[in-house]
Amino acid sequence: MQSVGIKIRKLREIQDLTQEFMATQLGMSQTNYGKIERGEVDITYSTLKKIADLFGIDVASLLSFDSGNVIHKV
Template sequence: MNKIVSHNIRTIREMKNLTRDFVAGELEMTYSGYGKIERGEIDITISKISRLADIFGISISDLLFFDVSYFFNNDAEEKIDDQLRIGSNSDIKTLRISRSRLMDFQDKKLKNRV
């Protein structure tokens, strides 16, 4: 589980375009200490997970059970846009990323699996 959470943390940080230095500073940690979290070399406390979720602007469950396909589902985005045009009162937050950045992200992910 620790490796999955560490991978999620790194992925979300990169998607949010945040540097390791920035996140380490927000956590009041050293750069190298934060790097150990992203590499899964140390156990992360619930309080740090909670703080990371706050820094990233997501829920703890989104951090723990992150699914990149959720953020890039074009059909879901169109449905959300339709709901907003209709005047729905829902508080839906989407992460919009250019297609070229998505392709770079997916290529990088595939290379890491090999």
């Protein structure tokens, strides 16, 4: 099972967003945002909700996301 951080990173990459953009939207440094993606910090529900909102999905969809089911354009 993928960690939440990996799911967030994959969703960010699919939407072609940068860590810097995400961090700015969340009101944190890029360094701290990177720690979320690497699973180095515990993520609060409110931050998880903000991230899901940025992706245009709900928290349940974010948590159940499986990048193995994504087809990439070549």
